[in-house]
Amino acid sequence: MPHHDLVIIGSGSGNSLLVPELEGLDIAIVEKGVFGGTCLNVGCIPTKMFVLPADRVVEADDARRLGVTFAPPTVDWPAIRDRIFGRIDPISAGGEQYRAGQEHVTLHRTRARFTGQRRLALDTGEELTADRVVVAAGSRAVGLAIDGLTGADPERGVHTSDTVMRMDALPARMAVVGGGFVACEMAHVFAGLGVQVTQVQRSGRLLMAEEYEVSERYTELARRRYDLRLSTHVTGAARTDGVWRLEVEGPDGAGHVEAEAVLLAVGRRPNSDLVDAAAGGLTTHPDGRIAVDDQQRTSVDRVWALGDVSSEHQLKHVANHEARIVAHNLAVDLGRTDALPRRNDLSPVPHAVFGHPQVASFGPTAAALDEAGTAYVTYTQRVGDVAYGWALEDTSGLLTVHATPDGHLLAAHCLGPQASSIIQPLIQAAALGQTAHEVARGQYWIHPALAELVENALLGLPVTR
Numbered sequence: 001m002p003h004h005d006l007v008i009i010g011s012g013s014g015n016s017l018l019v020p021e022l023e024g025l026d027i028a029i030v031e032k033g034v035f036g037g038t039c040l041n042v043g044c045i046p047t048k049m050f051v052l053p054a055d056r057v058v059e060a061d062d063a064r065r066l067g068v069t070f071a072p073p074t075v076d077w078p079a080i081r082d083r084i085f086g087r088i089d090p091i092s093a094g095g096e097q098y099r100a101g102q103e104h105v106t107l108h109r110t111r112a113r114f115t116g117q118r119r120l121a122l123d124t125g126e127e128l129t130a131d132r133v134v135v136a137a138g139s140r141a142v143g144l145a146i147d148g149l150t151g152a153d154p155e156r157g158v159h160t161s162d163t164v165m166r167m168d169a170l171p172a173r174m175a176v177v178g179g180g181f182v183a184c185e186m187a188h189v190f191a192g193l194g195v196q197v198t199q200v201q202r203s204g205r206l207l208m209a210e211e212y213e214v215s216e217r218y219t220e221l222a223r224r225r226y227d228l229r230l231s232t233h234v235t236g237a238a239r240t241d242g243v244w245r246l247e248v249e250g251p252d253g254a255g256h257v258e259a260e261a262v263l264l265a266v267g268r269r270p271n272s273d274l275v276d277a278a279a280g281g282l283t284t285h286p287d288g289r290i291a292v293d294d295q296q297r298t299s300v301d302r303v304w305a306l307g308d309v310s311s312e313h314q315l316k317h318v319a320n321h322e323a324r325i326v327a328h329n330l331a332v333d334l335g336r337t338d339a340l341p342r343r344n345d346l347s348p349v350p351h352a353v354f355g356h357p358q359v360a361s362f363g364p365t366a367a368a369l370d371e372a373g374t375a376y377v378t379y380t381q382r383v384g385d386v387a388y389g390w391a392l393e394d395t396s397g398l399l400t401v402h403a404t405p406d407g408h409l410l411a412a413h414c415l416g417p418q419a420s421s422i423i424q425p426l427i428q429a430a431a432l433g434q435t436a437h438e439v440a441r442g443q444y445w446i447h448p449a450l451a452e453l454v455e456n457a458l459l460g461l462p463v464t465r
């Protein structure tokens with residue numbers, strides 16, 4: 001039975017563990033799917049490459065408010081799709097080829113599951129043991145407990161984010177089920193590219209976890225672009241002559257949605273079951289996440305976990321951060337550095353939703369701060385009230401900042417153009433412990449850039465520092 005110094009399960013963020021400090025170790029990587037994992041192949045990267053053409057369509061239409069009109073757009077789906085995957089697929093293939101060619105790396109293209117502590121069975125029938133194991137097995141999209149909609153079935157027009165970006169042709173109509181990250185980004189993409197979208201969301205707003213006003217405004221803007229069914233549940237589904245009829249139950253009682261394609265965007269579950277974490281002795285949380293401590297150690301000695309399989313945050317920048325911690329802690333454990341182990345102590349965790357407009361946020365909402373009884377001050381700066389917002393003729397964008405009364409940033413919630421980039425100075429200030437006035441007055445702010453939104457939000461806070 002082959003024995004390795006290190007076995008890594010998952011080639012997404014797990015692939016970035018092979019840092020110079022671990023040079024020369026006998027390492028096995030086990031990957032059951034496409035090399036490179038979710039972000040590269042079916043997640044962050046392709047989705048944002050699809051969002052951009054959709055943004056262009058919406059912005060071209062919106063330009064009429066600025067006195068410029070364009071002819072209606074022509075969307076060449078195969079060209080968009082093939083340009084995107086023509087770029088991504090070779091990166092995945094090249095990464096795989098590089099790893100497979102490394103002398104000290106063994107790449108197994110199959111599934112691994114634990115059969116004991118640091119002991120694994122592969123679906124090929126082989127068995128492996130290792131001194132150290134890292135579980136970086138990610139998460140997967142879930143379906144609905146409804147016949148026909150339990151998971152992706154692309155042949156019958158039922159998709160998850162794994163399959164929807166590779167469709168042969170755009171459907172005339174698409175039902176998007178869900179109201180979170182994937183549903184909102186994809187509803188924007190397909191509505192932008194000319195598909196008649198109906199989004200079915202069981203809650204009363206989209207992006208329910210966001211600050212109330214951000215979620216409310218985003219919902220209102222989406223409602224203007226496509227058919228949005230709120231507080232609505234899918235109760236059944238049937239397909240006839242290539243058309244899905246979803247039975248729905250909403251505020252007005254029973255109804256239905258018809259569409260050639262259905263996108264299931266109702267969350268993701270950690271792949272701890274696929275690795276049989278329990279057989280490896282690994283403790284899991286009730287939601288299936290592998291339990292780790294702040295050094296990313298699992299309940300089993302010399303087994304670490306990182307990314308979606310163990311994290312509260314299913315985000316690539318979190319998985320990357322955790323991979324850096326695990327790589328360092330492996331080097332410490334191996335005696336290759338005399339540094340102390342690193343802890344996962346970066347906070348708060350930011351995120352962005354690349355819908356239209358973008359949403360970006362870190363830290364608690366006002367509702368969460370109120371519920372926790374935290375003392376805080378708050379200010380909301382409208383995009384339309386800063387100089388660049390005049391150029392944009394923006395009517396919906398905003399940046400809300402919550403801070404302690406003495407000026408330390410607790411949270412920021414942004415809706416508007418490039419919100420994902422605009423919010424970064426606030427993330428930095430919060431992480432480095434800078435106060436509102438320090439950030440607002442400790443530097444020049446380029447005039448009249450959109451970043452003045454941040455400056456003005458900070459200056460609006462009634463804080464002492």
Ligand SMILES: Cc1cc2nc3c(=O)[nH]c(=O)nc-3n(C[C@H](O)[C@H](O)[C@H](O)COP(=O)(O)OP(=O)(O)OC[C@H]3O[C@@H](n4cnc5c(N)ncnc54)[C@H](O)[C@@H]3O)c2cc1C
Nearest residue numbers: 010012013032033037038043044112138307308314315316
């Ligand atoms: C549509 C979509 C868009 C997203 N957009 C963003 C974004 O814009 N920004 C952002 O921060 N995050 C985004 N995310 C989330 C981000 O992609 C994930 O958080 C991140 O990729 C997780 O990385 P990981 O290494 O934990 O898992 P993965 O990259 O999923 O890697 C896990 C790998 O393990 C393999 N595997 C699983 N079980 C086994 C097994 N038993 N044996 C062998 N191999 C196994 C899988 O095949 C997979 O390749 C998006 C996700 C989706 C679905």
Ligand SMILES: NC(=O)c1ccc[n+]([C@@H]2O[C@H](COP(=O)([O-])OP(=O)(O)OC[C@H]3O[C@@H](n4cnc5c(N)ncnc54)[C@H](O)[C@@H]3O)[C@@H](O)[C@H]2O)c1
Nearest residue numbers: 178179180181182183202265266267268314315352353354
């Ligand atoms: N821009 C980004 O960073 C980005 C983009 C896409 C995905 N992601 C990551 O991937 C994760 C998964 O995305 P997601 O959108 O699938 O999950 P999500 O948790 O963001 O949203 C799930 C949605 O499905 C709904 N839902 C859940 N169960 C349902 C049911 N039975 N019936 C009807 N609706 C149901 C929820 O109400 C919610 O609106 C995200 O949480 C995020 O961490 C990140």
